[in-house]
Structure formats: C-alpha cells, structure tokens
Amino acid sequence: METKIREFRQEKGLTQQELADEAGVTRQTINALENARYNPSLLLAFKITKILDKDSIEEVFIIDEGSLE
Template sequence: MVIFLKTNIKQLRQEKGLSQQELAKLVGVTRQTINALENARYNPSLLLAYNITKILGGEHIEDVFIISEDD
C-alpha cells in the first residue's frame, strides 16, 4: 500500500485571491514550498499544514490536505 498526500491549496488559494508568493509570506515559507505542496512534491509539517488551513479558511486540516491510498 502506498499513501499519497493531495491538497486543495491551489483551488482555495485562488478562491481567496492569493498568489503563491502571498500565501508563502503569510505562513513563513518560500513560494517554491507552496508550489511543491500544490504539486504533491512535498509533505508539510503539522504546524505548516495547520497554518495553511487557517489562512485558507478551513476548519480542519482534512479540508485542505487529503490522504489517499493506492493498493
């Protein structure tokens, strides 16, 4: 079994009218980190996932970050 982390960051970020750079500044990371998260190339720390969720208006981390399994 392989576990994948997908995100809704891009969609939620665009709905809020934020650029990758603006979101990065708000959560204290680089634009490249936000890009890597949006493209499922990076798994965030719990604190970063929490901060992104709060900035994007989610109530739960699962609103932004989706874990899927591939058997």
C-alpha cells in the same frame, strides 16, 4: 499527499507568494505542496488551513489511505 491548496488559494485571490509570506515559507514550498511533491509538517499544514479560512486540515490535505499502510 494531494491538496486543495491551489483551489482554495485562488478562491481567496492569493498568489503563491502571498500565501508563502503569510505561512512563513518560500513560494517554492507552496508550489511543491500544490503539486504533491512535498508533505508539510503538522504546524505548516495547520497554518495553511487557517490562512485559507478552513475549519479542518482534512479539508485542505487529502491523505491517501493506502500510503498509511
């Protein structure tokens, strides 16, 4: 799953560690999310979306329609 976490995090001036602290996860988790190596739980996706001041999860997390089949 691709994400726009890095882009939106940098827009807000947050480091990976700062975002991780606010979301209650490790910096490594944020790194894995930014590099599409980890799919978050719905709760984590929601938390990150709110921390990044976005209105919908779909703004931050891009689901590859092919992977849903």
